[in-house]
Amino acid sequence: MTQKRTINELNIDFMRRRKPAAWLSGVVLLVCLLSIVFRGFDFGLDFTGGTVIELGYAQPIELSEVRAVLETQGHGGATIQYFGSRTDILIRLAPQDGVEEDSAKLSDRVFQALSQAAQGQVELRRVEFVGPQVGEELREQGGLAVLFALIGILIYVALRFEWRFAVGAVVALIHDVLFTVGIFSLFQIQFDLTVLAAVLAVIGYSLNDTIVIFDRVRENFRRMRKGTVIGIMNRSINETLSRTIVTSGTTLLVLVALYVLGGETINGFALALIIGILVGTYSTIYVATAIVVWLGLSRDDLLPVKKEGAELDLLP
Amino acid sequence: MNRYPLWKNLLILGVILAGLLLAWPNLYSQDPSIEITAARGHEISEASPGEIKAALENAKVPLKGIESLEGGKLLARFDTPGEQLRAQEAIERTLSERYRTALTQSADLPGWMRRLGLNQMSLGLDLRGGIHVVIDVDMEAALEQAVERYSGDLRTLLREDKIRYLTLTRDGADILIRFEDAATRDAGEKKLKREFRELDIQPSEESGAFVLRAALPETEQQKIKDFALQQNITTLRNRVNALGVAEPSIARQGDRRIVVELPGAQDPGRLKEILGATATLEYRLVDTEGSVADAVAGRPPVGSKLYYERNGTPILLKRRVIVTGDQIIDASAGFDSQSGSPAVFVSLDGQGARRMRDVTTENVGKPMAVVFIENRTTTQMVDGKPVKTTRKVEEVISVATIREPFGRRFQTTGLDSSTEAHDTALLLRSGALAAPIEIVEERTIGPSLGQDNIDQGLASVMLGLGLVLLFMAVYYRVFGLVANLALVVNLVLTIAVLSMLQATLTLPGIAGIVLTIGMAVDANVLIYERIREEIRNGNSPQASIHAGFDKAFSTIVDANVTTLIAAVVLFSFGTGPIKGFAVTLFIGIITSMFTAILGSRALINLIYGGRRLNKLAI
Numbered sequence: 001m002t003q004k005r006t007i008n009e010l011n012i013d014f015m016r017r018r019k020p021a022a023w024l025s026g027v028v029l030l031v032c033l034l035s036i037v038f039r040g041f042d043f044g045l046d047f048t049g050g051t052v053i054e055l056g057y058a059q060p061i062e063l064s065e066v067r068a069v070l071e072t073q074g075h076g077g078a079t080i081q082y083f084g085s086r087t088d089i090l091i092r093l094a095p096q097d098g099v100e101e102d103s104a105k106l107s108d109r110v111f112q113a114l115s116q117a118a119q120g121q122v123e124l125r126r127v128e129f130v131g132p133q134v135g136e137e138l139r140e141q142g143g144l145a146v147l148f149a150l151i152g153i154l155i156y157v158a159l160r161f162e163w164r165f166a167v168g169a170v171v172a173l174i175h176d177v178l179f180t181v182g183i184f185s186l187f188q189i190q191f192d193l194t195v196l197a198a199v200l201a202v203i204g205y206s207l208n209d210t211i212v213i214f215d216r217v218r219e220n221f222r223r224m225r226k227g228t229v230i231g232i233m234n235r236s237i238n239e240t241l242s243r244t245i246v247t248s249g250t251t252l253l254v255l256v257a258l259y260v261l262g263g264e265t266i267n268g269f270a271l272a273l274i275i276g277i278l279v280g281t282y283s284t285i286y287v288a289t290a291i292v293v294w295l296g297l298s299r300d301d302l303l304p305v306k307k308e309g310a311e312l313d314l315l316p
Numbered sequence: 317m318n319r320y321p322l323w324k325n326l327l328i329l330g331v332i333l334a335g336l337l338l339a340w341p342n343l344y345s346q347d348p349s350i351e352i353t354a355a356r357g358h359e360i361s362e363a364s365p366g367e368i369k370a371a372l373e374n375a376k377v378p379l380k381g382i383e384s385l386e387g388g389k390l391l392a393r394f395d396t397p398g399e400q401l402r403a404q405e406a407i408e409r410t411l412s413e414r415y416r417t418a419l420t421q422s423a424d425l426p427g428w429m430r431r432l433g434l435n436q437m438s439l440g441l442d443l444r445g446g447i448h449v450v451i452d453v454d455m456e457a458a459l460e461q462a463v464e465r466y467s468g469d470l471r472t473l474l475r476e477d478k479i480r481y482l483t484l485t486r487d488g489a490d491i492l493i494r495f496e497d498a499a500t501r502d503a504g505e506k507k508l509k510r511e512f513r514e515l516d517i518q519p520s521e522e523s524g525a526f527v528l529r530a531a532l533p534e535t536e537q538q539k540i541k542d543f544a545l546q547q548n549i550t551t552l553r554n555r556v557n558a559l560g561v562a563e564p565s566i567a568r569q570g571d572r573r574i575v576v577e578l579p580g581a582q583d584p585g586r587l588k589e590i591l592g593a594t595a596t597l598e599y600r601l602v603d604t605e606g607s608v609a610d611a612v613a614g615r616p617p618v619g620s621k622l623y624y625e626r627n628g629t630p631i632l633l634k635r636r637v638i639v640t641g642d643q644i645i646d647a648s649a650g651f652d653s654q655s656g657s658p659a660v661f662v663s664l665d666g667q668g669a670r671r672m673r674d675v676t677t678e679n680v681g682k683p684m685a686v687v688f689i690e691n692r693t694t695t696q697m698v699d700g701k702p703v704k705t706t707r708k709v710e711e712v713i714s715v716a717t718i719r720e721p722f723g724r725r726f727q728t729t730g731l732d733s734s735t736e737a738h739d740t741a742l743l744l745r746s747g748a749l750a751a752p753i754e755i756v757e758e759r760t761i762g763p764s765l766g767q768d769n770i771d772q773g774l775a776s777v778m779l780g781l782g783l784v785l786l787f788m789a790v791y792y793r794v795f796g797l798v799a800n801l802a803l804v805v806n807l808v809l810t811i812a813v814l815s816m817l818q819a820t821l822t823l824p825g826i827a828g829i830v831l832t833i834g835m836a837v838d839a840n841v842l843i844y845e846r847i848r849e850e851i852r853n854g855n856s857p858q859a860s861i862h863a864g865f866d867k868a869f870s871t872i873v874d875a876n877v878t879t880l881i882a883a884v885v886l887f888s889f890g891t892g893p894i895k896g897f898a899v900t901l902f903i904g905i906i907t908s909m910f911t912a913i914l915g916s917r918a919l920i921n922l923i924y925g926g927r928r929l930n931k932l933a934i
Binding site (some may be wrong): 007045054056089123124125126128129130131133134138141142145146149152153156157163167178191194196197201202205207208211212215216218219239240243246247249250251252253254255257258260261263264265266269270273308 | 330420425444450452466515548584585754755756757758759760761762764765768769772773775776779780784788790809823824826827828832833834835837838841842845848849867871874877878879881882883884886887889890891894897898901
């Protein structure tokens with residue numbers, strides 16, 4: 001296994017490139033932010049409200065045929081797209097006045113019309129309706145969930161490590177969240193509830209990564225009496241690099257399987273996680289640790305050691 | 317060195333065996349089945365299974381099995397969905413008076429599993445198909461109604477005690493009562509305060525008048541809201557039960573929402589008609605003396621109110637209500653024995669029956685009307701904001717002459733069709749809603765889509781698992797195989813916990829399982845990389861194993877606790893799909909810590925422990 005030996009014996013000077021990396025991150029995040037502010041998101045039904053109808057045709061169908069039928073029904077503004085294959089289509093209707101009484105009849109009417117046009121060769125697979133106020137609440141709840149997750153993590157890391165680590169970790173997480181949702185905004189990929197769940201999972205995952213390195217940093221500070229802060233950071237990142245690559249690798253393997261086979265409804269979820277894990281691995285090295293260095297961590301901050309994890313030694 | 321005490325090995329073995337047992341039921345397939353409940357006024361008896369068997373034999377539908385469920389229900393199993401449908405038809409045709417049926421799916425578990433209380437994971441609607449509806453209860457209207465009711469009660473009490481007041485008006489959510497002088501006001505205050513302890517009653521002088529201001533305190537408002545929600549849940553449950561759907565679920569969500577889930581149901585239109593109608597009936601005497609023409613011109617006689625019949629004919633009714641929908645305890649649809657027209661048969665409670673008897677005895681030969689009252693809520697977008705308006709629709713659905721005094725049971729005719737009679741009976745029977753409701757979210761998932769979702773989810777779990785297993789075995793050799801075993805056990809334990817908790821598995825839940833498969837190896841990777849490091853640093857294999865597990869431990873805990881925080885936040889903030897994802901993520905992390913730290917250590921100990929080693933296959 002020569003390959004693993006190379007990974008383990010690498011001594012990459014990660015910290016030397018932390019300034020260019022900071023510039024890179026800064027520029028990318030700015031682009032993401034601008035896109036979020038000016039382009040916004042292609043919010044899914046969960047957040048906007050409205051009606052979604054998923055249909056399965058017996059034969060491949062042209063979108064234009066479907067659109068023509070919808071226009072006769074007065075739904076010219078509907079979004080129509082293929083959903084996984086040329087026989088499955090998804091229709092999105094924006095919320096309308098007098099929503100409540102109409103939605104069942106609306107989807108019924110649309111389906112009847114399309115069914116007639118296709119001589120009954122179509123199956124109604126799914127109908128979803130979300131009222132406008134629910135969508136608004138979900139958006140608020142989603143934002144709050146992200147915020148509370150970050151605060152909880154900030155407190156935990158500050159207690160277990162030191163405040164500079166907590167700040168580093170949280171900044172890295174914000175970086176990952178912004179980047180991931182930024183991509184969704186930039187490419188106008190639909191953002192729905194499952195994507196939000198994925199973003200929260202990214203927070204959990206990326207933090208996993210960060211904690212592993214921080215743990216090693218803490219250990220190395222206590223073990224190695226000599227060496228600069230930068231040197232120790234580099235050492236720690238290099239020592240954990242093989243683990244980082246293996247774990248990210250296996251997780252990505254699984255996510256790619258999910259993306260390819262999981263079906264259209266789960267695609268956004270898998271994509272958000274794939275992006276999140278890639279950027280999370282990067283940010284662990286270049287954002288989290290760089291911030292800790294930048295905040296002026298010194299050996300003394302970690303030295304008055306209470307016996308590390310005294311209560312935990314009892315367990316394994 | 318590197319040996320676990322016997323008890324630890326046994327504990328791990330015990331957990332794994334328990335996990336296998338709990339996960340086992342999921343290997344059994346689901347039979348298309350029919351859930352059979354007794355119709356109103358009938359019971360499932362010892363003879364029932366025999367009756368149903370006979371009916372199915374007559375219709376030549378092969379029956380796979382029939383058994384009793386909890387709560388006096390029967391479950392009939394079939395081999396194919398086609399037979400299931402034919403069986404339902406047969407039972408409906410011949411036994412519809414005594415039994416109600418609902419289509420469902422039921423796992424074909426052996427008897428011993430059921431006796432042990434083992435069960436399959438329950439599948440979410442996105443996996444089995446069905447209707448999911450979120451209902452918003454209009455709390456403002458509930459409060460409004462409460463204030464309205466209090467106004468009436470205050471007025472009655474003052475009148476009964478002959479305490480003279482000038483006016484009684486509503487000022488927002490408060491009630492204002494004006495009195496002529498301070499003395500009457502104080503008398504009124506004393507009286508009202510004693511009778512209505514829950515109200516906050518304050519005397520004041522407003523623009524020269526002597527006033528009592530009665531307000532609903534915050535705690536009282538909360539009580540009213542809670543009651544409204546609870547009452548609506550009960551009412552909705554009655555209505556949903558009447559729809560004939562197996563395993564419906566009706567649950568409170570937050571302060572003002574109700575979630576209704578109907579697995580297998582496919583017709584949202586009918587569901588919404590039944591759920592959404594907040595209807596009640598009122599019985600009133602017809603005012604035969606007042607002038608209808610004057611009333612139409614805007615001058616109704618005192619004590620009467622103008623109504624319209626369904627065909628638009630105006631009619632004057634007495635303001636005083638004889639009986640309201642609250643007092644109706646049962647209602648069924650049928651046909652009038654004389655005219656053959658559709659009718660609703662109504663039973664009243666004791667108080668309602670007494671009032672009805674008194675009033676009808678005094679008024680034989682006079683006409684009485686039934687008023688149908690329905691709250692229709694519509695949402696309109698005004699300046700981009702949804703604005704809800706509730707409209708009260710009152711219609712006179714029948715006018716009939718009182719031929720003889722009514723008793724506890726009587727009938728109402730004058731309905732357009734037997735369907736209408738049926739729906740009206742359903743609404744009357746299930747009681748009134750305490751506050752208007754509005755459907756704010758609705759999802760209907762077709763059964764074939766549910767099956768697709770299961771297949772795709774299963775395929776991606778299998779592929780992901782396979783890839784990870786392959787990689788770990790190649791990269792870490794013997795240790796990789798140990799990690800793989802831990803991973804498979806982890807998957808079994810996750811399924812076991814989901815089955816045990818009867819947590820609902822959804823599509824995002826499957827995604828959560830897939831994600832934990834990817835991340836579960838992390839603990840093993842951390843340990844193994846440590847062991848490799850120790851070996852590189854020149855330590856003996858046994859010492860390396862020991863140090864590897866030891867040193868990685870706190871890292872694993874720290875890393876996983878943070879993910880747990882994310883899972884907990886997801887669970888507490890999320891609804892529906894997000895919650896499902898959070899549950900599986902949470903369970904996956906806990907079980908993976910168990911299998912990766914304790915389980916794989918035990919295995920490594922068994923393989924390598926207690927002997928001299930020169931090399932490790934890692």
